Amino acid sequence: MISLIRSEIYKISKQSKTLYALAAILIIEGFVIMSAYYQGAGIIDLLLDNLKDSFEFRGNLLNGNLIIYLILNSLWFHIPLILMIIISGFLTSEYKDKTLETVMLQPVSKLYFILSKYIVSIVFTLFIVLILAVTTFFISYWIFGYGDLVVYLDGLNFFKSDDAFYRLIYAFLSGSITMVFFSVVSLTLAVILKDATKTWIVSAIFLICSNLLLKIDFRNEVINELFFSKLTDSWQYFFYYEIPYSTIYFKNFMLLGYSILVMVIGVLIFKRRDIQG
Amino acid sequence: MKGLFFLSIFLIGLNQVCAQEIDNDLLQIKKRMDSIKSYDAQIKLDVDISFINMPSKYGKVLYKQGETTKVTSEDFIMLPKRGLDLTLNEIFKYPFITVNRGEANHKGILCKVINLIPTSSKSDFSIATIFMDTKAKRIVKSEISTKMEGVFTTYLDYKNYADILPMKIEVEFAVNSVKIPLRFLGKETEVDRKALKQEGSKTGKIFLTLSEIKIVK
Numbered sequence: 001m002i003s004l005i006r007s008e009i010y011k012i013s014k015q016s017k018t019l020y021a022l023a024a025i026l027i028i029e030g031f032v033i034m035s036a037y038y039q040g041a042g043i044i045d046l047l048l049d050n051l052k053d054s055f056e057f058r059g060n061l062l063n064g065n066l067i068i069y070l071i072l073n074s075l076w077f078h079i080p081l082i083l084m085i086i087i088s089g090f091l092t093s094e095y096k097d098k099t100l101e102t103v104m105l106q107p108v109s110k111l112y113f114i115l116s117k118y119i120v121s122i123v124f125t126l127f128i129v130l131i132l133a134v135t136t137f138f139i140s141y142w143i144f145g146y147g148d149l150v151v152y153l154d155g156l157n158f159f160k161s162d163d164a165f166y167r168l169i170y171a172f173l174s175g176s177i178t179m180v181f182f183s184v185v186s187l188t189l190a191v192i193l194k195d196a197t198k199t200w201i202v203s204a205i206f207l208i209c210s211n212l213l214l215k216i217d218f219r220n221e222v223i224n225e226l227f228f229s230k231l232t233d234s235w236q237y238f239f240y241y242e243i244p245y246s247t248i249y250f251k252n253f254m255l256l257g258y259s260i261l262v263m264v265i266g267v268l269i270f271k272r273r274d275i276q277g
Numbered sequence: 278m279k280g281l282f283f284l285s286i287f288l289i290g291l292n293q294v295c296a297q298e299i300d301n302d303l304l305q306i307k308k309r310m311d312s313i314k315s316y317d318a319q320i321k322l323d324v325d326i327s328f329i330n331m332p333s334k335y336g337k338v339l340y341k342q343g344e345t346t347k348v349t350s351e352d353f354i355m356l357p358k359r360g361l362d363l364t365l366n367e368i369f370k371y372p373f374i375t376v377n378r379g380e381a382n383h384k385g386i387l388c389k390v391i392n393l394i395p396t397s398s399k400s401d402f403s404i405a406t407i408f409m410d411t412k413a414k415r416i417v418k419s420e421i422s423t424k425m426e427g428v429f430t431t432y433l434d435y436k437n438y439a440d441i442l443p444m445k446i447e448v449e450f451a452v453n454s455v456k457i458p459l460r461f462l463g464k465e466t467e468v469d470r471k472a473l474k475q476e477g478s479k480t481g482k483i484f485l486t487l488s489e490i491k492i493v494k
Binding site: 051058059060147148155156160161241 | 349352
């Protein structure tokens with residue numbers, strides 16, 4: 001099992017798609033930073049427009065913490081989309097290149113093989129989120145400096161710089177669980193669909209639907225609390241003025257449960273299916 | 278002849294109105310405030326607006342005669358546009374007349390109430406009501422109707438009877454709900470426009486607490 005994991009890690013490190021993923025993340029960061037640099041002051045102005053009649057403002061809200069928050073919001077769509085495309089490719093490329101058949105000719109357990117794929121996918125996801133977080137914090141603070149964070153969530157919430165720093169770190173940690181869920185789903189879709197293009201399309205549709213369903217009120221408390229799409233926003237809860245820790249723990253715990261369930265489904269399908277490209 | 282007589286009476290009356298003096302108690306208070314050459318103090322700011330969550334902010338307030346009051350802080354702070362003019366310089370910037378409105382009770386203190394009506398179009402307020410504690414020679418409440426920024430009501434609390442500067446200042450004002458740029462939204466991308474319209478303007482308050490006040494006379 002460990003040798004399979006090592007071999008998967010080696011494959012990923014040698015594949016160009018890993019570099020593409022890292023490049024895509026840096027490009028997203030670059031775009032957010034550029035747009036914040038040129039339009040950030042305008043956004044803040046618009047946000048505080050109605051308060052200008054009564055208040056004078058001292059201090060800079062267009063700072064590193066705000067930029068990190070804006071980049072963090074790429075966890076809604078951009079980052080999971082990139083992850084789903086790359087990770088599904090871990091398996092679909094093996095189907096396409098028929099390397100899977102070659103591997104299966106070796107004395108390799110199908111269970112361990114697919115499990116190693118899932119494990120490496122999770123590790124890769126966590127690595128990408130870590131890279132995103134580290135580069136975001138470093139670049140944002142370097143260019144924009146420190147300062148209070150303002151977020152619109154149930155009103156205008158202002159956080160002191162050090163408080164914002166911890167909230168942003170926790171949000172990245174919580175967001176990584178959501179990213180793991182989407183990665184596991186994409187790998188399971190790859191198991192089911194085998195074909196790269198089909199998997200990308202279905203993964204993108206899954207992500208879009210998940211985002212849309214998050215905003216729909218099902219008028220049923222159980223569905224509203226337990227449906228998977230309702231659990232993918234836990235990282236945003238760190239920006240409520242009073243952090244609802246119990247909600248965050250619940251959502252993350254449930255989402256981990258869903259991830260395991262999806263993984264089990266993928267493993268069972270892979271085990272029972274004949275390996276054919 | 279009769280017309281000339283009435284015209285003379287009218288002109289004399291008009292002259293009396295124009296020459297209306299500024300309330301003596303207000304002048305006394307202004308004179309007392311003018312005795313301050315400079316002051317500095319630590320300041321704590323708390324905001325009470327329904328749609329704003331902000332922790333207590335700390336800073337330093339500095340005043341030098343002939344200059345505007347400055348507030349500095351390492352944090353982002355929101356200062357009310359009115360309420361920090363403790364030396365009454367902004368009010369006295371342009372000429373005005375005062376009208377005595379009698380007496381009123383404010384927090385157990387019998388206060389003299391006057392209206393300030395600017396006589397210059399340059400003045401940024403249209404009318405102000407001042408509640409003066411004439412015995413302690415200080416202002417305890419003011420309502421300033423500005424031309425552009427709405428009405429600001431300021432309550433000033435003093436620690437000791439002899440204190441010239443307040444320890445607590447509460448500024449009340451009307452404030453409109455925020456406009457939200459969609460791209461900036463976090464979790465809730467939907468905007469309840471109806472609710473926003475219905476909300477209209479709300480009353481906001483800001484509390485300023487001064488400590489370690491150092492006055493140079």
